[in-house]
Amino acid sequence: MLKVKSPQDLGAGIMFLLIGLAGIVLGRDLDFGSARNMGPGYFPLLISGFIVLIGAVVAGRSFTLEGPAIERLQLRPILMLLVALAVFSFLIKEIGVVLTSILMMVVAAYARPNVNIVETVIFAICVATFVAVVFVFGLNQPMPLWWNG
Amino acid sequence: MEMFEHLATGFVAAASVQNLVFCLIGVLLGTLIGVLPGIGPIPTLAILLPITFGLDPLSALIMMAGIYYGAQYGGSTTSILVNMPGEASSVVTCIEGHQMAKRGRAGSALATAALASFFAGCVGTVFLAAFGPILSKVAQQFTSPDYFSLMVLGLVMAVVLAHGSLLKAVAMVLIGLLLGLVGTDVNSGLTRYTFGIDGLWEGIDFLPLVLGLFGIVEIIRNLENPPAHRTPISTRLRDLWPTRDEFRLAWPAAVRGTGLGSILGILPGGGAVLASFASYTVEKKITRQPERFGNGAIEGVAGPEAANNAAAQTSFIPLLTLGIPSNPVMAIMMGAMIIQGIQPGAAVMTARPELFWGMVASMWIGNLMLVVINLPMLGIWVKLLSVPYRFLYPAILLFCAVGVYSTSTEPFMMVLMIVFSIFGYVLMKFGCEPAPLVLGFILGPLMETNLRRSLTLSRGDPMIFLDRPISAGLLIATLLVIALIVFPQFRKTREVAFQED
Numbered sequence: 001m002l003k004v005k006s007p008q009d010l011g012a013g014i015m016f017l018l019i020g021l022a023g024i025v026l027g028r029d030l031d032f033g034s035a036r037n038m039g040p041g042y043f044p045l046l047i048s049g050f051i052v053l054i055g056a057v058v059a060g061r062s063f064t065l066e067g068p069a070i071e072r073l074q075l076r077p078i079l080m081l082l083v084a085l086a087v088f089s090f091l092i093k094e095i096g097v098v099l100t101s102i103l104m105m106v107v108a109a110y111a112r113p114n115v116n117i118v119e120t121v122i123f124a125i126c127v128a129t130f131v132a133v134v135f136v137f138g139l140n141q142p143m144p145l146w147w148n149g
Numbered sequence: 150m151e152m153f154e155h156l157a158t159g160f161v162a163a164a165s166v167q168n169l170v171f172c173l174i175g176v177l178l179g180t181l182i183g184v185l186p187g188i189g190p191i192p193t194l195a196i197l198l199p200i201t202f203g204l205d206p207l208s209a210l211i212m213m214a215g216i217y218y219g220a221q222y223g224g225s226t227t228s229i230l231v232n233m234p235g236e237a238s239s240v241v242t243c244i245e246g247h248q249m250a251k252r253g254r255a256g257s258a259l260a261t262a263a264l265a266s267f268f269a270g271c272v273g274t275v276f277l278a279a280f281g282p283i284l285s286k287v288a289q290q291f292t293s294p295d296y297f298s299l300m301v302l303g304l305v306m307a308v309v310l311a312h313g314s315l316l317k318a319v320a321m322v323l324i325g326l327l328l329g330l331v332g333t334d335v336n337s338g339l340t341r342y343t344f345g346i347d348g349l350w351e352g353i354d355f356l357p358l359v360l361g362l363f364g365i366v367e368i369i370r371n372l373e374n375p376p377a378h379r380t381p382i383s384t385r386l387r388d389l390w391p392t393r394d395e396f397r398l399a400w401p402a403a404v405r406g407t408g409l410g411s412i413l414g415i416l417p418g419g420g421a422v423l424a425s426f427a428s429y430t431v432e433k434k435i436t437r438q439p440e441r442f443g444n445g446a447i448e449g450v451a452g453p454e455a456a457n458n459a460a461a462q463t464s465f466i467p468l469l470t471l472g473i474p475s476n477p478v479m480a481i482m483m484g485a486m487i488i489q490g491i492q493p494g495a496a497v498m499t500a501r502p503e504l505f506w507g508m509v510a511s512m513w514i515g516n517l518m519l520v521v522i523n524l525p526m527l528g529i530w531v532k533l534l535s536v537p538y539r540f541l542y543p544a545i546l547l548f549c550a551v552g553v554y555s556t557s558t559e560p561f562m563m564v565l566m567i568v569f570s571i572f573g574y575v576l577m578k579f580g581c582e583p584a585p586l587v588l589g590f591i592l593g594p595l596m597e598t599n600l601r602r603s604l605t606l607s608r609g610d611p612m613i614f615l616d617r618p619i620s621a622g623l624l625i626a627t628l629l630v631i632a633l634i635v636f637p638q639f640r641k642t643r644e645v646a647f648q649e650d
Contacts, residue, residue, distance in 0.1 A: 009314070012579035016320045023327050026342055036609030040334040040341055043597040047327050054320045061316075070578050077372035078574055081365060081546060082567055088550040089563035097551070104550065105543035111372055112539055120543075127544045131551055139203040141555040 006067025013059025023048030159506030179219020199552025273462030306418015329593020361569025410459030
């Protein structure tokens with residue numbers, strides 16, 4: 001029975017294999033050409049090939065070399081942060097930078113447990129004001145301040 | 150002296166009120182973010198990059214350089230006071246600096262770090278001014294094979310200097326190269342790996358990639374494993390000055406560190422990290438009282454701090470003369486230049502001298518500001534360490550989002566940032582360091598172009614890389630570096646050096 005000694009390496013190896021294979025499969029229609037006259041596929045396929053090779057070695061090595069375990073995934077932080085980013089990109093055109101910033105920061109605050117909502121909102125209002133002043137007035141960035149554009 | 154004329158041009162350009170203000174803002178913001186534990190120069194530069202976009206190119210570059218020095222200096226402050234290196238080049242400062250702080254010499258350690266950095270900054274500026282033009286003349290001799298070999302050497306060095314497994318670092322570089330190729334192939338005009346998405350025609354945007362991989366992943370890392378609360382060692386301002394004895398020990402170390410750093414900074418793959426480790430090793434080797442090391446030897450603060458600052462300056466030389474970033478930090482600087490519409494390289498110096506020399510001059514000004522303004526503001530930076538993370542991270546996240554949005558209002562940019570955040574998260578879980586990826590990403594298209602040109606020149610014969618003396622020399626250097634890694638003793642040193650606490 002093969003035993004995984006380094007779960008991180010196995011994961012990384014498989015990931016490299018997948019990326020390398022994706023590079024080869026997705027680039028299969030690109031003309032490879034020759035060394036003398038490199039086509040658009042030459043360099044990408046060369047690199048993808050190397051990535052596959054390293055992926056295989058790293059994955060294989062994980063059965064012989066001891067290595068650290070993969071840290072437990074914690075869904076809450078990453079999910080809430082990504083939701084906060086999505087909130088920002090959906091709302092900024094609709095309700096302007098001030099309200100969007102406040103909402104986004106409140107959502108982001110829930111990436112941690114035990115949120116003190118009053119404190120969070122007050123702080124979010126301060127930062128949103130700061131961002132509006134710096135980016136809209138100071139740096140003249142093209143973003144609406146409020147919902148009426 | 151031609152050099153002084155050039156420098157004068159630079160100072161005239163850099164010393165306009167507007168540029169001085171941006172330099173100051175850059176230094177302050179860089180320190181502000183850099184002081185936060187666990188945030189090194191790369192995430193700091195990434196987070197603050199967007200605020201430079203609205204500026205004219207010189208102001209933007211001056212501000213970026215200011216941010217970089219500020220971030221480095223902020224990192225040293227955190228290292229000394231809380232024993233938490235924000236970046237690899239401060240790891241060494243932690244060793245002796247924090248011991249000094251424990252013995253009640255925190256102020257002295259901070260002042261030594263700042264003064265040694267300033268001294269190194271002055272020398273580094275002169276070095277840059279003296280060697281920049283010489284190297285740009287050398288650069289004119291460079292042909293495609295030489296550029297290609299130089300990039301190979303740079304990438305190999307980046308791999309050696311990355312944290313953790315070498316093989317994984319190689320894979321990261323290669324994945325970076327591959328990501329760099331996404332978009333329209335300049336040679337054939339065909340699009341590659343674009344999946345029919347318009348937003349990818351011109352390649353993957355730099356900012357969402359860097360902010361996702363560094364900015365956002367950094368937040369997630371801190372939320373998953375909240376750093377243990379460590380109270381900074383309090384320091385009074387009047388304890389700031391080193392004693393006469395400390396000064397006597399520190400200045401020769403700072404001079405040695407400066408020399409070492411200036412030279413190591415120019416090398417491909419060199420830079421602040423390599424320089425600070427090298428300087429610490431040297432100081433430890435030549436001291437007459439080795440027992441003091443590890444217990445707060447001031448040479449161990451002065452030397453490495455001088456070295457990393459000198460190297461930070463001189464590592465601009467390959468970027469500004471050859472157009473090739475020698476380490477991931479420089480890759481971000483190059484990204485910033487390209488966003489400003491400047492293709493770094495020897496042409497910058499001749500076509501836009503005010504830009505090149507203005508930047509050189511601003512580096513010195515930035516260093517001066519660090520000493521004159523930052524040191525007295527130490528109390529504020531230390532206070533910042535006590536701001537709870539629950540306030541900081543939503544604000545950092547917001548800055549990332551606003552930054553990306555202000556470069557492009559395309560919703561696709563945000564999608565890219567989310568994709569790279571997820572990718573960066575996976576990399577973190579699998580123990581892969583993303584810094585080499587950025588270097589590969591920036592170099593991808595350059596490497597392909599130069600490989601193609603070389604092989605077209607030689608009609609497909611790879612021997613062209615050995616026939617050209619410059620290229621052959623660079624490849625031999627690459628082989629030496631690889632030999633060094635395989636050589637067990639060096640390998641062990643590397644593992645010790647990069648062990649995370």
